[in-house]
Amino acid sequence: MEEEFAVTKNESTRVGFLLPLGYWVGGRNYLKNLFAAIRMLPGNPIVPVIFTGKRQGNNTEDFPGVEVIRTSMLDRRSPTAILRKGILKASGHDILLQKSLQKHGVSVLSHCIHPVYLGMRQRIKIIGWIADFQHVHLPELFTLEDRNHRDLEFKQICAQSDKIILSSACAYEDLRAFAPEHIDTAELLRFVASPTPLQGAASLPELQRLYTFTGPYFLLPNQFWAHKNHRVVISALQRLKSNREPLLVLAAGSPTDYRNSSFFSDLMKYALECDVLDCFRVLGQIPFDHLFGLMQHATAFINPSRFEGWSTSVEEAKSLGKQIVLSDIPVHREQAPPGGFFFPAEDPDALAKAMKAAHDRYDGVRDSALRTAAAAHFPTRQREFGETYLRIVEDTLGRKANEL
Known part of the structure; x- marks a missing residue:
């Protein structure tokens, strides 16, 4: 078996992460x-080590400075x-x-989204x-087949793992109901999103030229999947427009939902019927520097989702x-964003009022001050995230902090 690698020699605990072909955007983030x-x-x-295939291109370019092991065993249909x-x-x-994990000094294989079978006498924790x-x-x-597959796979993940990470208290309670016999191995790890970098982000004039818009806008940075609930936004925009208070929403995300191939086209037909194509602008999957610029200059973000595990856009x-x-879903309440305007997920009138309130409250000077305050608080939030994960790794290995 051919492998390409570069091992960093140190006394740190080496933690492996599998990055298969097609790993979804949210997981990469x-x-x-x-x-x-x-x-x-x-x-x-902790030294993270990514294991990925040789034929998967630049799928690790989002992880600069992280050690990468490329092995053909993770390439689909390779010998x-x-x-x-x-x-x-x-x-x-x-x-x-x-054997590959042991060869590269990995003690823990982390964040496994599929069951991994390393044997009862494994020296590597999962x-x-x-x-x-x-x-x-x-x-x-x-589909019924998809639901049964997920049920089975989640049960297998629980059975094969030494610890199970959940991203929210909501998911923790879901596991308690789904597999109560495994709740003792569950760990709560609420992730924290790094603030988008100001340096290198596209400027507002450049974005306006590229995407042909003017004036204030809301940013909806969700993939076009059915549960993300873009339809309620279109309905809210119709109400705002009919009240002669039109607002602009820029929607950035992949238009492909593997579960429903017609979802995006049906959604855009609905936007046409509502006569809001001038207010609901779809940008698709855009470069990160464009997304960063849009985030910084937006009046507000929108996340109308019917369900989330732990929302990246909220973080x-x-x-x-x-x-x-x-x-207003439980996990969004758990995330508790300070600048949040909540609305019932299926109520476009409430959404229209919330958007109007956010628009009227926006002030550039206040926005800059809030960004500065958030940046000052971020290191504490990030440290708590990292320390919680370190504690989970320690517990998995049966070690104390000073032993790592």
């Missing part, structure tokens, strides 16, 4: 924020991947992965990650000190 928090821990107690699958099926153990239980709360968005609003108009 999560890892980027986690690695940033780990870097700030004094004494360098080594086929061999790995055959050995796993025959033995019940992922022997090739275990920390599973269940991002959310959306299929339990919104079963209508999943980004908190880290930037931005206003955010968000659905």
Whole structure:
């Protein structure tokens, strides 16, 4: 089995992370924020190590400074991947992965979103990650096959993991109901999003020229998935426009929902019917420097989602000190953004009022002051995130802090 690697020699605990092909955007952003928090821990107690395939291009460019192991066993349908699958099926153990992890000095394999079978006598500990239980709360968005698959996979993750990370108290309670026999291994780790960098972000004039808009705007940085609830925003914009109080929403995100191939086209037909295509502007998947600029200059963010595990856009609003108009769902209340305007997720009239309130409250000087205050508080929030993760790793290994 061919591998390319560069091992950093130190006394730190080496923690592995699998980055398979097609790893979703939200998961990549999560890892980027986690690695940033780990870097700030004094004494360098944890060294993250990414394991990914050789044929997966620049899929690690979002993680500068993180050690990367490229191995063909993580390339789909490669000879080594086929061999790995055959050995796993025959033995019940992922022997090739275990040997690779041991070869590179990994003590813990973290944030596993699929079950990993390293055997009962494994020397490598496993920390599973269940991002959310959306299929339990919104079963209508999943096929029966998808729901059964998720049920089975989550049960297997629980059974094979030494610890299970949940991103919110809501998800923690969902696990208690879903698999009460595994609740003792659950750990709550609320992630914190790093503030977007001012340096290198696209300027407002440049963004206005590129995306042909003028004036104040709200930013909706969600993927176009059914549970993200863009439709209620379109309905709210229709009401605002009919009241001669039009507001502009810029929507940035991928237009593809694997569960519903017609979702985006149906949504845009609805926007056309509501006559708000001038108010609801879809930018699609845009470069990060453009997104950073849009975040900084927005009147407010919007997150109308019907369900979240732990919302990245809410955390980004908190880290930037931005206003955010968000659905009144339990996890958003748990995140408690200081600049939050809540509305019932299915109520476009309430959303329209919340957007108007955020628009009327916005002031550039106040926005700058809130950004400064959020930046001053961010290191404390990030340190708590990193320290909580360090404690989870310590507990998984049965060590105390001074032993790492």
